[in-house]
Amino acid sequence: MLNIKVLGPGCANCRKLEEVAREAVAQAGVPAEIEKVTDLQAIMAFDVLKTPGLVINGKLMSSGRIPAAGTVAEWIREAG
Amino acid sequence: MDALFPWLLPVLYGGIGNLAAYLAAHVLLCLLPAFFIAGAMSALIPRQTVTRFLGRNSSKAVSYPAAVAAGSLLAVCSCTIVPLFAGIYKKGAGLGPAITFLFFAPAANILALVYTGGVLGADLALARFFLSMVFGVGIGLIMALLFRADDEAHDQASDTLFAAAAGEGLQHVVLLFLGAWVALLLAGTLKVGALTGAYVHVALPLEAARDWQATLDWLVPYDAAKGEEGVSLQGMVLILLLPAIGVCAWQGLENIQEGVNGWTRATLTLTWATLLFAALSVQPMDGGLRIGLTGKFFGVAACLAVIHFIAWRRLAAEALQDWLWESWRFVKQIFPLLVLGVFLVGMMRVVIRPEWIEAVAGSNSVVGNLAGVAFGVFMYFPTLVEVPIAHMFLDLGMHRGPLLAYLMSDPELSLQSILIISAIIGRAKTAAYVGLVALFSAVAGLTYGAWVDGVSQVLLAFGLAAFIGALAVLIAVLSRRPHSLKGI
Numbered sequence: 001m002l003n004i005k006v007l008g009p010g011c012a013n014c015r016k017l018e019e020v021a022r023e024a025v026a027q028a029g030v031p032a033e034i035e036k037v038t039d040l041q042a043i044m045a046f047d048v049l050k051t052p053g054l055v056i057n058g059k060l061m062s063s064g065r066i067p068a069a070g071t072v073a074e075w076i077r078e079a080g
Numbered sequence: 081m082d083a084l085f086p087w088l089l090p091v092l093y094g095g096i097g098n099l100a101a102y103l104a105a106h107v108l109l110c111l112l113p114a115f116f117i118a119g120a121m122s123a124l125i126p127r128q129t130v131t132r133f134l135g136r137n138s139s140k141a142v143s144y145p146a147a148v149a150a151g152s153l154l155a156v157c158s159c160t161i162v163p164l165f166a167g168i169y170k171k172g173a174g175l176g177p178a179i180t181f182l183f184f185a186p187a188a189n190i191l192a193l194v195y196t197g198g199v200l201g202a203d204l205a206l207a208r209f210f211l212s213m214v215f216g217v218g219i220g221l222i223m224a225l226l227f228r229a230d231d232e233a234h235d236q237a238s239d240t241l242f243a244a245a246a247g248e249g250l251q252h253v254v255l256l257f258l259g260a261w262v263a264l265l266l267a268g269t270l271k272v273g274a275l276t277g278a279y280v281h282v283a284l285p286l287e288a289a290r291d292w293q294a295t296l297d298w299l300v301p302y303d304a305a306k307g308e309e310g311v312s313l314q315g316m317v318l319i320l321l322l323p324a325i326g327v328c329a330w331q332g333l334e335n336i337q338e339g340v341n342g343w344t345r346a347t348l349t350l351t352w353a354t355l356l357f358a359a360l361s362v363q364p365m366d367g368g369l370r371i372g373l374t375g376k377f378f379g380v381a382a383c384l385a386v387i388h389f390i391a392w393r394r395l396a397a398e399a400l401q402d403w404l405w406e407s408w409r410f411v412k413q414i415f416p417l418l419v420l421g422v423f424l425v426g427m428m429r430v431v432i433r434p435e436w437i438e439a440v441a442g443s444n445s446v447v448g449n450l451a452g453v454a455f456g457v458f459m460y461f462p463t464l465v466e467v468p469i470a471h472m473f474l475d476l477g478m479h480r481g482p483l484l485a486y487l488m489s490d491p492e493l494s495l496q497s498i499l500i501i502s503a504i505i506g507r508a509k510t511a512a513y514v515g516l517v518a519l520f521s522a523v524a525g526l527t528y529g530a531w532v533d534g535v536s537q538v539l540l541a542f543g544l545a546a547f548i549g550a551l552a553v554l555i556a557v558l559s560r561r562p563h564s565l566k567g568i
Contacts, residue, residue: 009162010331020337040166040504049167050160064127064354065402068337 002032002080007043007053007063017052017066024072030080091427097300098426099419100238102199102312103319108358109268109380110198115414117261118191119407121153122160124254124399130154131164132277134172144217147177151184151216152193154208161185166504175505176224180515182501183216186463186491191410195467196487198269200474207484207531211524215488218548219516225555227509253394260386266361268380277377278361278372285368289313291362313369314362316424321354333408336401344404348391352384414463421465429472437476444481444529449522452482456489457518466490481529489521 004021018036025032037043037055037068046053050064054072056079061067101107130153133146147168154160163181169178186192188209198203267275296311310314310320328350332343359380361372391400441448461469470487474480493514502510 012413040162040401043163044166046169048129049164050154051163065123066337066405068339070338 002030002055002076004032004034004076005037005053005055006034007037007048007055008051009038009040009043009044012050013066014052020066020069021054021072023069024076027069027073028076028080030076031042032076032080089432089496093301094430095423095426097302098429098468099423100300100315102422103322104312104315106352107198108318109376110194110265112290113261113265113268113357114191115410116407117194117258117265118189118410119405120254120258120261120403121190122410123402123406124257125250126154127154129250132174134168134177134245136174138173143173143177144180144220147173147181147220148184148188148213151181152188152190162500165501169505170357173229174224175509176219176220178505179223180216181219183492183517184212187212187216187488191414191464192491194265194466195464196470199467199471200222200483204480204484207524207528211484211528212424212488215520215524216380218551219513219520222516222551222555223513224508225269226512253390254399256385257390257395262384262389264355264380264383264387265375266289267383268355272375275375275524278374279378279509280373282371282373283365283368284371287367288521289364289369292316312362313364314357314360316353318358321350321357325350325354329408329411333404336405336408341399342399348388352388355380355384407452417462418464418468421462422468425465425468425472429475432472432476434476437478441473441478441482444479444526444533446477446526448482448531449485449525452478452485452525453489453518453521456486456521457493457514459490460485460494461490462490479529480532481525481527483525485525487519489517492517492521543567 004022004025006014006018014036016032021034025034042049043053046055046060046063048060048063052066053063054061054067056075059079061072061075061078130146130150133142134150138146150164150168154164165178165182168181169175172178193205193209196208239402293313296313296316300311325347328343328347332341332345332347336344337466355379359374359377363370363372363376391403439452456466466487469490470483473483473486498510498514503511505513527540527544530543
């Protein structure tokens with residue numbers, strides 16, 4: 001199963017990214033769990049300077065912006 | 081109920097009147113562009129242009145100015161401030177520049193500066209910017225010195241975070257885009273004859289205009305002697321345009337990640353129309369309205385043409401979407417609280433007696449400045465609401481010195497920010513930081529207040545030098561002790 005992490009202390013952008021990620025998972029049709037990471041130390045471990053960040057299977061895919069659901073679905077298919 | 085009503089009514093009118101005044105043309109002309117500029121900075125300036133100077137190996141002469149630049153260019157909300165602060169502290173240039181960044185960001189980001197300038201005057205905005213910069217670097221240096229043992233012992237983690245992506249530079253088109261917005265802001269807000277004067281007049285035969293204005297004056301009574309503005313016909317149209325923009329934006333910008341749609345175009349068109357309309361001069365006259373095409377109007381129109389061209393023709397689709405999303409997010413996050421804040425401030429203003437304010441902070445005294453700082457520390461207002469609050473104090477007779485002390489301490493120190501900081505750097509360092517901010521805010525207020533009162537600049541420079549000298553001696557004495565303070 002795919003592991004997707006949404007990095008962010010809980011600001012508006014992080015909630016939005018979580019929505020986008022859920023939609024992307026539905027689009028891709030790949031079983032995946034979405035995990036919210038709010039702890040700052042854990043976020044720092046991914047070398048993120050601007051939230052929100054998106055991590056798929058341990059790899060940082062984007063940070064500081066909200067990608068389109070279609071793009072995220074593409075990433076999920078590639079990883080899955 | 082009957083007894084309560086006569087007391088409540090003026091208070092309610094105070095709130096509505098204040099709100100109307102803040103949604104008037106001159107405030108919209110600074111606030112709307114400011115949101116778009118903040119969005120552009122947040123979405124279009126690659127962080128690496130600034131953060132690569134914040135690595136562990138940068139010298140002090142590079143990292144402190146870079147921290148200042150990061151504060152004003154990159155940090156408009158907590159989404160950026162908190163991770164950047166933690167990043168600079170843990171993996172980058174260390175405690176000093178991190179503190180400088182933290183101090184400078186809330187006082188000198190584009191929204192705060194523009195709004196302060198538009199509402200309270202350019203001199204206060206400049207003083208806020210300049211003194212925050214000087215004192216921000218000062219506090220950073222002191223903190224780095226006080227806790228230098230901690231900084232040395234800090235994890236020697238690689239600074240790949242900062243060194244890595246130096247490739248992506250700032251594009252020329254983005255620079256031009258930001259320039260056009262800043263030009264629009266200046267054209268809309270500068271009080272220069274060439275801009276405020278009208279060149280072409282158009283008479284609009286609208287018989288009912290006078291009655292409408294009379295109705296508005298009756299609905300929102302105002303007292304010109306007290307500096308109240310009331311609602312003009314122009315203001316009413318602007319107030320009606322805002323919710324229209326809001327409705328379009330909800331459809332067109334809320335899911336902008338999925339692409340631009342018709343609502344998006346409608347939102348931008350309405351926004352441009354609002355800006356242009358706000359730049360007109362509209363006066364009721366016999367049998368109609370007299371509409372003046374001001375220098376402002378032509379300036380705003382020219383800038384909008386450039387902005388429109390760049391946005392649709394030169395920016396990549398992704399960049400355009402990011403820009404619109406960030407701008408919309410700022411509006412969503414800040415504007416509703418600002419409107420509510422302005423309304424409440426207007427109600428408070430009716431209740432607070434000017435004598436109270438004058439007694440405490442009517443002159444540029446040490447007590448007055450400390451009172452300004454204390455109010456700033458214990459009150460927490462949402463972003464930007466500190467400005468209408470300061471405006472109210474100014475109207476009620478507060479001296480500009482203590483006012484600046486309040487403006488500097490309020491956004492820096494709130495319970496929320498103190499909690500976040502202490503989670504990252506520990507309680508001892510947080511206590512030192514809070515103390516220093518309070519001290520420096522009071523000194524900033526005193527300095528600016530003395531300047532307003534006409535104390536000679538030589539004397540002021542001498543006083544500031546003496547203050548910094550005394551601090552330097554104190555730190556030198558402290559640093560001679562073998563063990564410097566340790567944070568937790």
